[in-house]
Amino acid sequence: MTDTLTIARPDDWHLHLRDGAMLRAVLPETARHFARAIIMPNLVPPVVTGAQAAAYRDRILSALPADANFTPLMTLYLTEETDADDVAAAHESGLISAVKLYPAGATTNSASGVQVFDRVRGVFERMAEIGLPLCVHGEVTEPEIDIFDREAVFIDRVLDPIRRTTPGLRVVMEHITTSDAVEYVQGVESGLGATITTHHLVINRNHILVGGIRPHYYCLPVAKREIHRQALVAAATSGDARFFLGTDSAPHTDDNKESACGCAGCFTAPNTMSILAEVFERENALERLEGFASRHGPTFYGLPANTETLTLTRGAPVSYPSHIDSAEGSVTVFDPGFPLHWRVTT
Template sequence: MQHNDALQIIRPDDWHLHVRSGEMLKSVIGMTAAQMGRAIIMPNLSPPVSNAAQAKQYHQEIMNALPADTRFTPLMVLYLTDNTTPKQIQTAFDGGLVVAAKLYPAGATTNSDSGVTDINNIYPSLEKMQQLGVPLLVHGEVTDAKVDIFDREAVFIEQILSKVIEDLPDLKIVFEHITTKAAVDFVLSSGNNIAATITPHHLLANRNDMLVGGIKPHYFCLPILKRRDPHQLALLKAATSGNAKFFLGTDSAPHAKEHKESDCGCAGILNAHCAIELYATVFDSQNAMDKLEGFASFFGADFYNLPRNTDTIVLKKQDWVVPSSYAFADSTIVPFMAGKILNWKMA
């Protein structure tokens, strides 16, 4: 249902989310639970969630932290290490809580030091995942110090992802938080078992937002923001195209204000506070509000072979100001678009 000033859609899901643990988890989980039916929970805690028992424990911690009146479902993910075995994959998947496994190239992002040092080390586990139909979620960047940070996604496609798809043609893969035209083109040219998530910050911002007029650490994320043309424009076109290969994944990744505004600031942007409003802003800007429901509520569930949500949310066209900060454990956090006016609000 769409009027010019309101849009009703099936409740969306977030197919890529960081919620941390402990008091930090309690500070942010309600933001997602208020908007999303489900979310794929990233396993890069310290230590990482790398087996079924840890996934069960983390799932319980999230359930305990949820506000009382929510019906939110966390979907758990296994963190792949050089030592992950096919048996661990089978056990985790049999348990029913784990729906995917995540490849972090070692050192690629926050808490990824235990990640995979060589893709060949996990081939037996990837073969098991292909057999079971378990999606591989990929942080698609190489970590070779010789590769420029703006080129790491394109080089990953060329050196690693192409080979994996050639060797394991039926493996389901979600190319997470894509940021380049190369990634869009790659996903479009691949089979139906290859999909991608796109974040609101990569749709709404580019590297000028982070670097022009002074460095803005709250725009610093990995993969790093790219240039507007051709990369941001390619993402906008893909997200709003109605192509089922592209779906919502916020990569909301909270860090305390002092850890962002420091001499070595953390990578990660909090956008869960108004994720669906941010996406609505994007789709409205591209005259594609009729495509938002597919991107936000249908395509991800379909790719994961999960039922679509049945309840709905309503977005209203109204101006509101994004808060300049939120409480975050014993500190504060500066959200994406802090202090700016958005034109859509979830009712």
């Protein structure tokens, strides 16, 4: 059996770093293994303008450990007031790598998101012209739509119409959770990709609800039935370049998770690479982990893959911390529920 695996250093194409004390606590966990990450802009207040993205990038860079080798790839949070010229200037200067669409009310800190998609059509058209990707939280928010159906309904009612009215717009469907999304992406030749999280490759909705409610498995989009998890594993391990890693590592303090109204988000930055190796090994697809974690994302974003490498070694089960501490409170690390044998060694 293979017991070492060396891959190009991975990138995380969907990451929440937060700000202040939480940023300082979680950033080293990502910078340890990942060379670059697409930084989600859903701060309070959100990162809406180029000037705000520049200031946030500076805060991230100053929170980096001295020996870190990590580049944050910034995004802007799309609102109905977003100025297409500001977006284009931020792209032109190399400051931003994408714009993020949150349907208003869909997820954590999405209140300033978009309500009427037609109002941002001008920004989409400009993005299509300049080749700037749109990252999408793909869930509808209508109260009558069942939460387990919100991704599939979003594809039909929102995503497909946006792509048809703005041909040439490059789109990443973030953190997909359904076979519907897998099939939709597979049906599009180019210009559409999808990120898949670590946790959605591991949990289905039973993990959240059976035997007691498990707030640390609650995230959005919520995990679906087992058949959907299997479709995600098949897509991630298939070698299809349209699918790539976006961990959606989303730290919340334990107080905010273990609550009568707990926040959505799984914190997977510390053990993601060990979990992924385990998942890919089970599928006899270890040789495809590099594509998923290190090559397909750069290809979609038009960037070179990293030249540095990361080595994983198989051995006795790895221990990793169950929590990390921040000045805001402790944050629980995602527990995959099975032992992890792959350790990042260099």
